[in-house]
Amino acid sequence: MNLFAEIRGLVLDALSGMVADGALPPDLDIAVVSVEPPRDPGHGDMATNAAMALAKPARMAPRALAEALAPRLAADHRVETAEVAGPGFINLRLASSVWRNAVRAALEAGPLFGRSEMGAGRRVNVEFVSANPTGPLHVGHTRGAVFGDALAALLRFAGWEVTREYYVNDGGAQVDVLARSAYLRYREARGEAVEIPAGLYPGDYLKPVGEALSEQFGDDLMDLPEESWLPDVREFAVERMMDAIRADLDLLGVRMDRFFSERALYDTGLIEAALKRLDEAGLIHVGVLEPPKGKTPEDWEPRPQTLFRSTAYGDDIDRPLKKSDGQWTYFAPDIAYHFDKIERGYDLLIDVFGADHGGYVKRMKAAVAALSAERTPLDIKLIQLVRLFKDGEPYKMSKRAGSFVTLRDVIEEVGPDVTRFVMLMRKNDAPLDFDFRKATEQSKDNPVFYVQYAHARVASMLRLGAEAGVATEDRALAAADLSLLAHPAQLALAKKVAEWPRQVEQAAASFEPHRVAFFLNDVASAFHALYNLGRDEPALRVVQPDDPAGTAARLALARAVSVVIAAGLGILGVTPAEQM
RNA sequence: GCACCGGUAGCUCAGCUGGAUAGAGCACCAGACUACGAAUCUGGGGGUCAGGGGUUCGAAUCCUCUCCGGUGCGCCA
Known part of the structure; x- marks a missing residue:
C-alpha cells in the first residue's frame, strides 16, 4: 500500500x-x-x-x-x-501512528512489502543481452545483463508478468565466420599448424571448440569443401558458444526464460509473414536512398532497394530489407522477431540495447508500431558503455579473450554482488566508470558494503535480542507495542520504511532500477544515523535487556529496515548479508 | 550534414517526470570507539545546474538556438 x-x-x-x-x-x-x-x-x-x-x-x-x-x-x-x-x-x-503502522505492515508482509499491483498482471517482454553467439560476454554485455535482469525483477515486483528473453543472432554472416574460425581450430587440434587470418575470430576460447570437433568428427572434415562442413560446424560452434554464454550469465545470476533463435525465423516463414503484413499496409516499396550527407561511403552508388517505409512512423529515412545479393538484411529477421513477440500478445515490449545501437531505435519502433497497428508499445533502453579502470588507469586487456575484458574476468575478480550493485548505481543512459581496485577493496568507496552492513547490523541486533529473551520472529515483532517508538529519529526512520512502496512504483513506472539502489543507500544512511545516536543517548539503543517491551518495539523498526533492504537487494539481484 | 544520448560542487553522480533555500558519496578540514558491529556517525567549507532566448504563479526539469563530449548514419549484427 x-x-x-x-x-x-x-x-x-x-x-x-x-x-x-x-x-x-x-x-x-x-x-x-x-x-x-x-x-x-x-x-x-x-x-x-x-x-x-x-x-x-x-x-x-x-x-x-x-x-x-x-x-x-x-x-x-x-x-x-x-x-x-x-x-x-x-x-x-x-500522525505518528501512521508511521508505526507502516513498520507493522513491513513486518507482516515480509519479502512482499512494497509489492505493487501497478502492473495489474499485464504481460511484458524484456529482451536483453542478445549478444552474438561468437564469443564470451564482455563488460558491455555485463551491464546490459544486469540492467535487464534488475528491470525485469522490478517490473515483476510491481505486478507485471515478465518474460526475460534473449535473441540469438545465429542466422547472419557472423556465425559463418565463427564456423570458419572454429574449423581452423579443428585442423589445429588435428595436428596442423594454423594461423588465424584477419577477419576471423582469433580468441583462444575457440580452441576447446576445435578440440571437441576433433573428438566428435575425427578426420572426417579434413578433406571436405567448405560448403559440406560449414552447416555442421556452425551449429556445433553456436551451441558451444551459447553454452558458454549461459554459463557466464549464470555467474551473474541471470536466468533467461527463453532463447529465441534467429535461424528459426528462416525456417518458419515468419519473415515473409511479417513483411507481407507490412506490404498489405502499403509500407514496402522499392526506392533509391540518398547517400548520407557529410560522410559518403567511397563505394557509394545509387541502387534501387526493397525498403520499409519507416518514415511513416517517424523514422528519418526508409530502411532497406534486402541486400544487393538478394539476402535479407539483419533488419528483416528482427522485424519478424518483433512480429512474433507482438503475436504472443504482450502488453509491452522492452528492448535493452547497447548505446552503439542507438541508431536502430527509430526503425524498430516504427516496425512495431506498424505491425501492431500501434497497439503494442515498445520501449528501448540504451545502455551506455562501461569504462574500466584499475587504480585510476584505463584497463583493457583480458587474459582470456585478448582484446576485451570478459564478464568472467570481472566476476572472478570482484564477484557478482559488487558487479551488479555498482552497475546499478548509474542511470542506464549515463556512461559508467568501473574501477577494479575500488570494487575489490571492500572499503567505503564501495557502496554495496554500506547497504549490506546495515542489513548485517540488523541481523546482529536480532541475535542479541534473542539472547536477551525477546521473541524476534517477524510475527512476534509485529505484535510489539510500537507506541514506544516516539523519538523523532525513530519516526524519521519509520518514514523511510513507509516510502518504499512509492519508490518501487516510481522506479517501475520509469523503468529505472537505479532508483532502488539509491533509495537503499538512503535507508541504510538513516539507519546508521539512528544507530549512532544510541552512543550518546542510551535510551535509543535497540537491544536493552532490562527493557524487553522497548527492545521489541525498536527491533521491530530495525527489522522493518532490513525487510526493505532485503526486498530492494532482491530486485537488484544482490545477496543481503547476515554477517560480514 | 542529420539523428540519438549526455553536460549539475575539485572528482564520480542523484535530483521524485514543473514545485519551496539544488543534494549524496569521494576528496579536504574539525570531531565521536571502556559504548547494541567505527565497513559507522556528527559538523564545516565548496554551485553562473555548459551558454543565450522563450513558455508560467514557479524551470536543473518543458520548447528553441548555440557550444562541448559520446554513439550511429545502404549491401555488419
Missing part, C-alpha cells in the same frame, strides 16, 4: 467535497494534483500542490483555495496538521 497514493486519495475526496458544497466548480482536471514528500523535511511529511494546480481553472487565488482545503484535510484522523505555505502548498504532518 502506497501511503502517498492513499493521502492523495484523501485530497481528492476533500476536493470532491468542496465541489459538492459549491465551493469549487465541477469538472476540474485532478490529474495534476500530486502528493509528494517536501524537499525540506521541516515543511512536514507530505505536501500537495492541489491549490496551485487548480487555482486557475477554479478561478481562485491559490492561497484562498488552500485555506479552504486545508481544514478539510486536517479533519482526517491520519492528519495531524495541514498548513498553507509559500505560494499555496499545503503541508501535511501525519
Whole structure:
C-alpha cells in the first residue's frame, strides 16, 4: 500500500467535497494534483500542490483555495496538521501512528512489502543481452545483463508478468565466420599448424571448440569443401558458444526464460509473414536512398532497394530489407522477431540495447508500431558503455579473450554482488566508470558494503535480542507495542520504511532500477544515523535487556529496515548479508 | 550534414517526470570507539545546474538556438 497514493486519495475526496458544497466548480482536471514528500523535511511529511494546480481553472487565488482545503484535510484522523505555505502548498504532518503502522505492515508482509499491483498482471517482454553467439560476454554485455535482469525483477515486483528473453543472432554472416574460425581450430587440434587470418575470430576460447570437433568428427572434415562442413560446424560452434554464454550469465545470476533463435525465423516463414503484413499496409516499396550527407561511403552508388517505409512512423529515412545479393538484411529477421513477440500478445515490449545501437531505435519502433497497428508499445533502453579502470588507469586487456575484458574476468575478480550493485548505481543512459581496485577493496568507496552492513547490523541486533529473551520472529515483532517508538529519529526512520512502496512504483513506472539502489543507500544512511545516536543517548539503543517491551518495539523498526533492504537487494539481484 | 544520448560542487553522480533555500558519496578540514558491529556517525567549507532566448504563479526539469563530449548514419549484427 502506497501511503502517498492513499493521502492523495484523501485530497481528492476533500476536493470532491468542496465541489459538492459549491465551493469549487465541477469538472476540474485532478490529474495534476500530486502528493509528494517536501524537499525540506521541516515543511512536514507530505505536501500537495492541489491549490496551485487548480487555482486557475477554479478561478481562485491559490492561497484562498488552500485555506479552504486545508481544514478539510486536517479533519482526517491520519492528519495531524495541514498548513498553507509559500505560494499555496499545503503541508501535511501525519500522525505518528501512521508511521508505526507502516513498520507493522513491513513486518507482516515480509519479502512482499512494497509489492505493487501497478502492473495489474499485464504481460511484458524484456529482451536483453542478445549478444552474438561468437564469443564470451564482455563488460558491455555485463551491464546490459544486469540492467535487464534488475528491470525485469522490478517490473515483476510491481505486478507485471515478465518474460526475460534473449535473441540469438545465429542466422547472419557472423556465425559463418565463427564456423570458419572454429574449423581452423579443428585442423589445429588435428595436428596442423594454423594461423588465424584477419577477419576471423582469433580468441583462444575457440580452441576447446576445435578440440571437441576433433573428438566428435575425427578426420572426417579434413578433406571436405567448405560448403559440406560449414552447416555442421556452425551449429556445433553456436551451441558451444551459447553454452558458454549461459554459463557466464549464470555467474551473474541471470536466468533467461527463453532463447529465441534467429535461424528459426528462416525456417518458419515468419519473415515473409511479417513483411507481407507490412506490404498489405502499403509500407514496402522499392526506392533509391540518398547517400548520407557529410560522410559518403567511397563505394557509394545509387541502387534501387526493397525498403520499409519507416518514415511513416517517424523514422528519418526508409530502411532497406534486402541486400544487393538478394539476402535479407539483419533488419528483416528482427522485424519478424518483433512480429512474433507482438503475436504472443504482450502488453509491452522492452528492448535493452547497447548505446552503439542507438541508431536502430527509430526503425524498430516504427516496425512495431506498424505491425501492431500501434497497439503494442515498445520501449528501448540504451545502455551506455562501461569504462574500466584499475587504480585510476584505463584497463583493457583480458587474459582470456585478448582484446576485451570478459564478464568472467570481472566476476572472478570482484564477484557478482559488487558487479551488479555498482552497475546499478548509474542511470542506464549515463556512461559508467568501473574501477577494479575500488570494487575489490571492500572499503567505503564501495557502496554495496554500506547497504549490506546495515542489513548485517540488523541481523546482529536480532541475535542479541534473542539472547536477551525477546521473541524476534517477524510475527512476534509485529505484535510489539510500537507506541514506544516516539523519538523523532525513530519516526524519521519509520518514514523511510513507509516510502518504499512509492519508490518501487516510481522506479517501475520509469523503468529505472537505479532508483532502488539509491533509495537503499538512503535507508541504510538513516539507519546508521539512528544507530549512532544510541552512543550518546542510551535510551535509543535497540537491544536493552532490562527493557524487553522497548527492545521489541525498536527491533521491530530495525527489522522493518532490513525487510526493505532485503526486498530492494532482491530486485537488484544482490545477496543481503547476515554477517560480514 | 542529420539523428540519438549526455553536460549539475575539485572528482564520480542523484535530483521524485514543473514545485519551496539544488543534494549524496569521494576528496579536504574539525570531531565521536571502556559504548547494541567505527565497513559507522556528527559538523564545516565548496554551485553562473555548459551558454543565450522563450513558455508560467514557479524551470536543473518543458520548447528553441548555440557550444562541448559520446554513439550511429545502404549491401555488419
